[in-house]
Every structure is written in C-alpha cells, then in structure tokens.
Amino acid sequence: MRINTRFAVAIHVLVLIELNKYKDISNTSEHLALSVNTNPVVIRRIIAMLKKANLITVKAGVGGASLKRPPQNISWLDIYHAVQSDDEFMLFNKHEHPNQNCYVGASIHEVIDEPLHIAQKTMEEKLSTFTLLDAITPIAKKNKIAL
Amino acid sequence: MRINTRFAVAIHVLVLIELNKYKDISNTSEHLALSVNTNPVVIRRIIAMLKKANLITVKAGVGGASLKRPPQNISWLDIYHAVQSDDEFMLFNKHEHPNQNCYVGASIHEVIDEPLHIAQKTMEEKLSTFTLLDAITPIAKKNKIAL
DNA sequence: ATTTGATGTAACTATTATTGTTACATCAAA
DNA sequence: TTTGATGTAACAATAATAGTTACATCAAAT
Numbered sequence: 285m286r287i288n289t290r291f292a293v294a295i296h297v298l299v300l301i302e303l304n305k306y307k308d309i310s311n312t313s314e315h316l317a318l319s320v321n322t323n324p325v326v327i328r329r330i331i332a333m334l335k336k337a338n339l340i341t342v343k344a345g346v347g348g349a350s351l352k353r354p355p356q357n358i359s360w361l362d363i364y365h366a367v368q369s370d371d372e373f374m375l376f377n378k379h380e381h382p383n384q385n386c387y388v389g390a391s392i393h394e395v396i397d398e399p400l401h402i403a404q405k406t407m408e409e410k411l412s413t414f415t416l417l418d419a420i421t422p423i424a425k426k427n428k429i430a431l
Numbered sequence: 432m433r434i435n436t437r438f439a440v441a442i443h444v445l446v447l448i449e450l451n452k453y454k455d456i457s458n459t460s461e462h463l464a465l466s467v468n469t470n471p472v473v474i475r476r477i478i479a480m481l482k483k484a485n486l487i488t489v490k491a492g493v494g495g496a497s498l499k500r501p502p503q504n505i506s507w508l509d510i511y512h513a514v515q516s517d518d519e520f521m522l523f524n525k526h527e528h529p530n531q532n533c534y535v536g537a538s539i540h541e542v543i544d545e546p547l548h549i550a551q552k553t554m555e556e557k558l559s560t561f562t563l564l565d566a567i568t569p570i571a572k573k574n575k576i577a578l
Numbered sequence: 579a580t581t582t583g584a585t586g587t588a589a590c591t592a593t594t595a596t597t598g599t600t601a602c603a604t605c606a607a608a
Numbered sequence: 609t610t611t612g613a614t615g616t617a618a619c620a621a622t623a624a625t626a627g628t629t630a631c632a633t634c635a636a637a638t
Contacts, residue, residue, distance in 0.1 A: 288596060292525040292547075296539045303535060312613065319533040320526055323598050328614065344605050344614045360546065369595090378439040379467055386466040387574045388450060392443045395569055399507065399561045400439075407554035414546045422542055427534045435625065459584065470627050475585065491585045491634050516624095 290367040293320055294330050298363065299419050301340065301349050306429045312347030330367060337366030355416035364411055375404040437514040440467055441477050445510065446566050448487065448496050453576045459494030477514060484513035502563035511558050522551040 300319055301311050309315060313324040313331065320327065331349060334340045339358055342349045351358065378396070382389035424431050447466055448458050456462060460471040460478065467474065478496060481487045486505055489496045498505065525543070529536035571578050 286524045287522055289524045289526045292543060295543055300535050319530045319536040321528045321530050346606055347613055375434055377433040377436045379436045381468045383466045383468050388447050388570055389466040391570045391573060395566050396439060396442055403554050403557040406557040407550050410550040410553040419542050423535055423538050426538060493635055494584055
C-alpha cells in the first residue's frame, strides 16, 4: 500500500493557489481541477482539509483561495498532516489481534512499536525540511514569474 | 492510506521461526497462523515472499521454515522490501495525469519527485538500522530463552 | 509403495479506502 | 435578485488487502 495521492495533489493545488496570483487566474475548484486533471469536488475536499489545517483561507461563494502563511512557512509535513485522516497518524499498520496466549503474540506489538514509530518520525522530520517555496521556486523560474 | 500489515506480520513470523527452535515447536503455517491469529494461507503467502527474498528456507511437504541468515544479519528494511509488491517501491503516490498544458501541471511531478524520494529513503535507511535480533532479544529475555 | 501431513497456489469473497461523480443547499458579490 | 462559486451528502467505480475454500504437490515415515 502506498500513501494516497491527496498529498501530491495538495502540493499541486497550493502551488497553483500561490502562483495564479501572478497570472491573474482565479483559484476556483474548477480551474484547479483542470490542472490536476480531476473532478472539482475532489479538489474541494482537499481544499477543505487544507482550510481545516489553517493553511489557506477560502471565500465561500466567490472563487478565491489564498495561503494563510507565506510559502516558506508552510512545510511539506504541514501539508502531509493536513491531508491524512485522523487514524493515519501511524504510518505502519499492525495486525490487530495477535494471540495473547502465545509467548510471541503477547509481546510482538510492544516490541515493534518503537522502531516503527522512529522510522515514521524520521520520514516526517525530513518532510518538515521542505517548504512550499521549494516547489514554487523552480516553476516560477521556468515560467519567468518574479516572486 | 497506511502501509499494510504484511510487514508487521512478517516480523512476527520471523521471530517465531527463530524462537520456536528453542521451544521445539514446529513452524507449520498452522502454528504460525495461531500466533498471528489469521488464516494459514495468509501466512503461507507471506512465507512465500520471505522465501523469494532469500530470508528463509522452507521444506515443502514437511513443516519446517528456518532463517537463511542469523537474525542480526536480517534488517527490518530487508523484511520491509520482502513483503512489498514491485510497484510499491515508491512510498508516495502521485496523481497520474496532471494537465501538461498547464504551467504547473507540466512541472509538478519533477518538482516533487526528489523530496519525496529523499523522505522515503530516510525512512528506509532508519529501518535498515534495526535487525530481526532487536525484535527477538526482548521476547527471548522475557521468556527466559537463552539465545 | 503408501500413507500422512505439510506446502504451494488458484480462485473466490468480504471489507475497506480512494477517487470520481451527481446533485443540491448555501453563500457572497455584482 | 441574479450569478457563479463553495460545502457537502450520497452514491458508484476501482483497487488492494485480508480471509477462506479447495486441491494439487511434495517429502518423510511407516
């Protein structure tokens, strides 16, 4: 199993929200969906998660999403966490009911918990070193957009 | 989405395979399934993956799986890779068809690829620092099994 | 050789999460 | 009041996992 596409789509959408300002393109879910190549409702769902995570503001009714913080202050970890559902704070899944009457089954969870948590944390810490600006800069450059 | 339970089950099974030697319990898929609390076929499928990855040998016909290398030479990354399907070498999924006619859609994949790959690699490198012995030792101690 | 009890594997089901889609109430600005 | 957007529920399609049944095959012991 792999991490869902919401994370990649969220980065894509946030880049658009920021750069579209320079191109006078309005950030409607329809416009964003065209670039991502999906249905507008898929975009709105992700927009809703980003809003809940306080990364963007959206004016309901009229098309207009914008970042709540400058892109250098939005880390990829912020974005990653924003689009994960609550039960996904654990990256690694475990079999739920190992046999407690078996000497291994009774202990296996506590034995593997910490290393798995450490591995996950390491990945998340690395994500936290990247910011939205890292995604925006090369695209702005290629399109001669002065930030 | 979370990483499937095969990884956790595989560690569980490998611990059993090694420690059952000291308890004169045979490593049939049925015994292993009892401890994991699942169907024997689920175990056989994971056993097949571990065999393919050269981590264990299994004598077909008669119940008897055993490690191919000492547990300190089997890393959690070895196990993790063993139970992932081929298309899962990428941890992070991406939306497959961003609009190539959009200035962002055309570049988003190449922009996010490297950071995602780095984050994944970091996690995998951390997994490679743990070995099967790390899971075996505390359980052996708790059960007074002298390794 | 035959029996026994295991593995190997195909095929099917159930469950679950994601993603896509339709529909519609609600909102904010012109 | 109209317009064109968001917010969200509800449902469908797809895909992966995990569980299950069934059975061919194998290897050792009798």
